[in-house]
Amino acid sequence: MSKPKIGVIGIPGKWSTEVLADRLEAQTGFRAVIDMNQVELCLDSQGLMYQGLDLTTLDGLIIKKISEVYSPATEDRLRLLSYAEQAGVRLFSPTHSVGNLINRLAGTLALQHGQIPMPKTRVTENLELAFETVRAFGSAILKPLYSTKARGMIMLTQEDSDEFVRNALEEYRQLQSIYYIQQTVNLDGRDLGMVFVGGEYVCTYARVGNEDSWNTTINSGGRYEGFEPDAELIELGRKAQACYDLSFTTVDIALTDQGPVVFEVSAFGGFKGALEGCGVDAAEVYADYVLKEVAKS
Structure with a gap:
């Protein structure tokens, strides 16, 4: 039985994209990092092409990063990928799930429908x-x-x-x-990233900000640390990510003086926080999950 061919939609050269492709290649011998800027939908020949590779012939596609910056154009890229999905290629995460999170308002409304506590x-x-x-x-x-x-x-x-x-x-x-x-809520200088793969809890890390920025993002000088949540907090994260059908995600949670609140659920989620904060190779965990799911198909 031939090994599955799984492509990674991402940003060539970026660590999170490349490390996921590395983990897949180690298990399957196949590697394809796909830049959506170079993808062409050929309706006359019924192919979704990337540098000579027809994406509709693959067993699966992982959407690790669909664009550097979110915009309405990102939704157009998802429509292109839905062509491969309709042709029978497994998408991780499904395009409709990612689409619900590209636009912040759509994502917020899903959380509200799920009765997830959020800031006002x-x-x-x-x-x-x-x-x-x-x-x-x-x-x-x-x-x-x-x-x-x-x-x-x-x-x-x-x-x-x-x-x-x-x-x-x-x-x-x-x-x-x-x-x-x-x-705004009082973050006490940190917020949490709770990692889920296939709906199952993996680990939680904290993003700790520096004194020069109001937010805790790594782009603004923050750093990662480990964090051990209790069962109640894990259940909140599980409930939040269950508002969507995501293969891999991080749930952003803040601990406030009025209880925990969820900022958002990530359409893709990162690997570096899990690695540096928890010592967990989330890329490997994700690759294992995808290969098991494809094998079931």
């Missing part, structure tokens, strides 16, 4: 309503609908003048279609 959040196109919300929240963060790693987010505090807040809102609206406003 309001969404509107209206500047005056946005201004009233910021003032009512005291301290708030404007979050673009399409962004990762806190890119494009703006923090407004109760110390900011009315004029400053209005100007910030006006400038923000020039770049964004809608105001997504979330009340």
